[in-house]
Amino acid sequence: MRTTLTPAALALAFTALAPAQAQTVIDHANGYTLTAAGTLQRFTSLAFDAQGKVVVAGSEAQTAAALPGAKHVDAQGKTLLPGLIDAHGHVFGLGEIASGVDLFTPTSLPAALRAVADFARAHPKNAWIIGNGWNQEAWKLGRFPTAADLDAVVSDRPVLLRRVDVHATWLNSTALAMAGITKDTPDPAGGKIERDAKGNPTGVLVDSAMALADKVVPLPTPAQARAMLDNALALLAKSGLTSVHDAGISVAEDGIYRDYADHGKLTTRVYAMIADTGAAFDELSKDGPLASYANDTYALAAVKLFSDGALGSRGAALIAPYSDMPSTRGLLFQQNAAMQAKMDKAMKAGYQVNVHAIGDAGNHQILDAYAQLIPKYNAGALRHRIEHAQVVTPEDIPRFKTLGIIPSMQPTHATSDQNMAEQRVGHERIKGAYAWRTFLDQGSRIACGSDFPVEPPDPFEGLHAAVTRQNAAGAPAGGWYKNQAMTLDEALRCFTLDAAYAARQENLIGSLEPGKWADFILIDRDIFTAPPEQLGKTVVLQTWMGGKRVYKKGG
Missing domain, CATH: 3.10.310.70 (Diaminopimelate Epimerase; Chain A, domain 1)
Known part of the structure; x- marks a missing residue:
């Protein structure tokens, strides 16, 4: 459902933040944002204050009358969207x-x-x-x-x-x-x-x-690690990503992130997950979860664990043998007790637990562990996640909703895997694979990402895959299991509001509502009127984070 902001709603939004003087107004925009309820709304002018937080999104006349003296920037009719969020990537790996x-x-x-x-x-x-x-x-x-x-x-x-x-x-x-x-x-x-x-x-x-x-490959030097981060941040800003969830970091990487945040060098917000519950966790968790650091540019409040491997290498753990290699069922990384002990350690310390699970056996193992641990620690508010949730039995899909587990999924995985996924799991099990529509229809909130550098970080490729179930070349005709596709409104939400929700940051980012950070992008086309097959060709013209422009096409 889409609506236009009413004058009454605009007046209410502005009144609530009247003491904040907007520093900048973006005019002549073809703007779209979501409300907290997920309704898509239109606006033509966006105002934000000196801190870089949204004051109001409405018409030029309304913002001009309410905010005299503000600096005005002409968007020249370009489409303006909330900054996009990738809920699962590997930043240093990208660099x-x-x-x-x-x-x-x-x-x-x-x-x-x-x-x-x-x-x-x-x-x-x-x-x-x-x-x-x-x-x-x-x-x-x-x-x-x-x-x-x-x-x-x-x-x-x-x-x-x-x-x-x-x-x-x-x-x-x-x-x-x-x-x-x-x-x-x-x-x-x-x-x-x-x-x-x-x-x-x-x-x-x-x-x-x-x-x-x-273990025998030399670790990158500090200078090399910083060069990696510089490379990655440039690519992320160019892609229109104003926030990413980094799925597994080290002590050294945490130190670099904090230094960049301290010096205003993070041009993309980072919600980081500690890699496993070993020595790195013991070091980084001494003071407990870090919910926000340096104006919400960095957070370290989650742990990343692995249940199994990947489908392409037949490492994903399946309940029954692989259809194209009956001699194997893949690999669980840990036996149930050992896996649950890792999750228990992280949850007891107050961390969100995010577990990689690709195969139906891997997903089942983790859902069983959550069923035991969430009541034990009354930890539902942490919004624990399963990363990928690629192949899930029909019986286990409803448990995500019942247990409050967020499926963190990557649309381009489906379109990249279409050449081998059904060979791996067969015609019946594929019905529970990459099952976005099934999850959405039961009320689950999907957090979308790319798993970069496994896939390109471009979120518009993800939006294209989510809506069309086709790869960049447009294959297959009509879409691969198109019955599991998302609508464009749903796809935008999973790359914005629901990705923010998966990091417990929906009150900070994910939409251009008053009081949230002014994280937004300008793009070269209106994705809501362009043909769906063109979604992946969208070009980011500008990226803004916290009211500051961090990328402009051409310099």
């Missing part, structure tokens, strides 16, 4: 990609190997060749790539390449040797070393086995 081998682009194994070889030649001083983005499914390889494949192009240095879903790594023989991985190395709990018929490692590590190699 790292710019400094490694790009394997998102190659469409075949030979093309990927050429990219690795070219990068190695161009970076002779790199001790390790690191890359991201390979996908054997997209290459139609019919198998995992191998160390032997890599050895043919780089054998003098270790090579470590992360799969597109970041749930498998591909190594050359030098990297395998440096990690000490041999025929006698056992598979770790929750992980797998891919092997040949004789039991020798072939070069791919799945899920927790990746740690065997990660």
Whole structure:
């Protein structure tokens, strides 16, 4: 439902904040925002005060009469939306990609190997060749790539390449040797070393086995980590993202975030999750959850855990065997008691618990744990989440609503996975996969994101996928399981208000209501009148956070 703000409503909104003098008025805008109830409303002028908080959104005449002397900025009729929020991403990972081998682009194994070889030649001083983005499914390889494949192009240095879903790594023989991985190395709990018929490692590590190699890769220097964050922040602002939820950070990354926040260098708000409940949690949780820091630019009030792996690498834990590989059901990272102990530790300390769960067995395990722990700590107000909630049994979907669990989902995962998802789980289980409409119809509030850098951070690609159930190329015709699509109003809400709700920040951001931060974007088209197939082509012209412009196309 869409409405236009009435004069009475505008007067009421302004009266409530009358003492605050607006510093800036954006005029001649084609503005859309949501109310707290999720109703879409129109406006042509946005006013915000010297602190960067919204005073009123209405007409030019109303803001001009109420706010004489304010600085006026002409939006030239461009569409203005609330700043978009990505509820699940990996900020430093996004920044790292710019400094490694790009394997998102190659469409075949030979093309990927050429990219690795070219990068190695161009970076002779790199001790390790690191890359991201390979996908054997997209290459139609019919198998995992191998160390032997890599050895043919780089054998003098270790090579470590992360799969597109970041749930498998591909190594050359030098990297395998440096990690000490041999025929006698056992598979770790929750992980797998891919092997040949004789039991020798072939070069791919799945899920927790990746740690065997990660531990010998040098950590980025402080300067490199800051460069990663700079790269990521620039990309996020360009994408129109004024807030992101960083799904798993370290002690060092927390320190960098706080320093950037202290110095006004965070051009995107960050709601961070501590990675696991080990040593990093013990260090970062000493003073309890950090709900807000530096004018709400940073928060550290959640924990990120893993139940299982990913569907593409068959690491997602399924109740029944994989349809295309009956010899496996995937991997639970922890047995039930150990998983529940991690969740208990975080919840007891007052943290929101956000657990990665892809397969129906992984989702079931976490829902069972929430059913035990939320009543134990009376912790429903923390709005615990399941990250991804990709394949869920029909019996478990209603439990999200009953338990108050937020499904944190990524629309582009469905359109990227359509080439293999049904092969993995079959025709019946796919009915509970990427089931946005089923969740929405039962009253669940979906928090949308991208899982960048697994997917591009562009939220308009996510809006396009949510509405059309098609990939960027428009496939398949008519949409993939279109019955699970969202309306555009719903999709906008899951990238704004409901993403904010999932971080308990709906009173701060997510819409352009009086008293909230003036986080907004100007874009090149009216997404509510443009054809749905053009949603993903939307270009961000300007991004504003807290009443300050942090990005302008062209400089």
